[in-house]
Amino acid sequence: MSLIITDECINCDVCEPECPNDAISMGDEIYEIEPTLCTECVGHFDEPQCVEVCPVDCIPKDDNNVENEGQLMLKYEALMAAK
Template identity: 65%
Template sequence: MVLQITADCINCDMCVPECPNDAIHLGSAHYQIDPLACTECAGYYDQPQCIPVCPVDCIIKQPKQP
């Protein structure tokens, strides 16, 4: 499972430097997480590092695809 950034994102840039995989990039309207690059920080940290720094709590676990 990977993370995603919702439309509530305010483009504050707080999450970008926290990502050890460089999976977070500015999209057309707000930041997005590349699902092929996101590992939820596995291999680097015990927990995703972007979630606690987000001031609007817009980073969520992506729902499982059928």
């Protein structure tokens, strides 16, 4: 599943540059993750980089965008092919 940034976000700006898929951008009030671009860093890293750097632990899995490891890998491959 993709990740989501909760309203506990403090807009510290550390997550956006860490995303290898450019899935994170500033929303109206807090950063947001585009679920069609989020692979939880599958294909790039062992752990989601945004989660690793977030100082307030506000980036959980998004229950509305459930994907397994295989689906995330297919999404990663499609994103890399499109570049």
